[in-house]
Amino acid sequence: MIITFASPKGGAGKTTSIVTAAVELARRGNSVLCLDCDQENFLYKWAGRRDEQVEDGAEIPKVVVKNCAMLGQVTEKIEKYAEKYDYIFIDTPGFDSGSNRDAILASHLVVFPSKPGGFDIDSIPKINALSAQAAQIRPDIQCYLMPVDLDTNASRIETDLDFFEGIAERLEHVHLFPAYTQHRSAYIDASKMGLGPQEMNNAKATAESKEIGDGIQEIENALIDALEGAE
Numbered sequence: 001m002i003i004t005f006a007s008p009k010g011g012a013g014k015t016t017s018i019v020t021a022a023v024e025l026a027r028r029g030n031s032v033l034c035l036d037c038d039q040e041n042f043l044y045k046w047a048g049r050r051d052e053q054v055e056d057g058a059e060i061p062k063v064v065v066k067n068c069a070m071l072g073q074v075t076e077k078i079e080k081y082a083e084k085y086d087y088i089f090i091d092t093p094g095f096d097s098g099s100n101r102d103a104i105l106a107s108h109l110v111v112f113p114s115k116p117g118g119f120d121i122d123s124i125p126k127i128n129a130l131s132a133q134a135a136q137i138r139p140d141i142q143c144y145l146m147p148v149d150l151d152t153n154a155s156r157i158e159t160d161l162d163f164f165e166g167i168a169e170r171l172e173h174v175h176l177f178p179a180y181t182q183h184r185s186a187y188i189d190a191s192k193m194g195l196g197p198q199e200m201n202n203a204k205a206t207a208e209s210k211e212i213g214d215g216i217q218e219i220e221n222a223l224i225d226a227l228e229g230a231e
C-alpha cells in the first residue's frame with residue numbers, strides 16, 4: 001500500500017505522523033519503506049539516528065528511508081520498490097509541487113495531517129481542491145484529514161474532534177481519519193532520538209500510534225474488499 005502524507009503548509013505534522021505510522025506497521029511485522037521528498041530531509045535524518053540506535057544495541061524494527069528530494073525520484077523509486085514493501089510512505093514538503101502531485105497520484109491513500117490552530121484550518125480549502133483534482137484522475141483515491149497535536153485537556157478533545165468532523169462533513173473528497181494524536185512530548189522526543197512515539201514508554205502515545213496503524217489497515221482492508229467485489 002502506498003501512502004502519502006501531504007499538506008499545503010509546513011509544520012502540519014506530516015513527518016511526525018509518518019514516523020508514528022511507519023514504526024507502528026513495522027512493529028506489526030511489515031516491511032516498510034519511506035520516501036523522503038522534502039529537501040529538508042528531516043525523515044532521512046531521523047532514519048540516520050535510528051541506525052545509530054540499532055548500532056547501540058536497540059532492538060527496534062527496521063524502517064528503510066530513502067532520500068527522494070530530487071525531481072522525478074519519487075516515481076522512479078515507487079516503480080522500483082512497490083512490489084518489495086508492504087507499505088511505502090511518502091513524506092512531502094509543505095507546498096504544492098510537481099513531485100507532490102506525482103506522489104499523491106501514485107498513492108492509494110493520502111493523509112492530510114492538520115493541527116486545530118488557525119493557519120492549518122486556513123489550508124483546508126486547498127486540501128479539498130487538491131483531493132478533488134486527484135479524484136478526477138484517480139476516482140478510487142482515498143483522502144483523509146488527520147487531526148494531530150490536539151490539546152490534551154480532557155474538556156477540549158470532544159470540541160476539537162467535533163470541529164474536525166464538521167469540516168470533513170463539508171468536504172466532498174476528504175474523510176475524517178479514524179485516529180488522531182494529542183500534544184505529547186513523546187512525539188517530539190522520539191523524533192530527536194530516531195524512535196517512534198510507541199518506543200518511548202508512553203502509554204498514551206503508544207495507544208494513539210496503535211489507533212493510527214489500525215486506521216490505515218482498516219482503510220486498506222476496505223480497498224481490498226472493494227477490489228474483490230469489483231472482480
Ligand SMILES: Nc1ncnc2c1ncn2[C@@H]1O[C@H](COP(=O)(O)OP(=O)(O)O)[C@@H](O)[C@H]1O
Pocket residue numbers: 007009010011012013014015016017094148149150181182183184185187188191
Ligand atoms: N502529536 C504531537 N505532539 C507534539 N508535537 C507534535 C505532534 N505532532 C507534531 N508535532 C510537532 O509539530 C512540529 C511540526 O511537525 P512536523 O511533523 O515536522 O510537520 P511537517 O512535517 O508537516 O512540517 C514539530 O515540532 C513536531 O514535533
Ligand SMILES: [Mg+2]
Pocket residue numbers: 014015016038042091092
Ligand atoms: Mg516534514
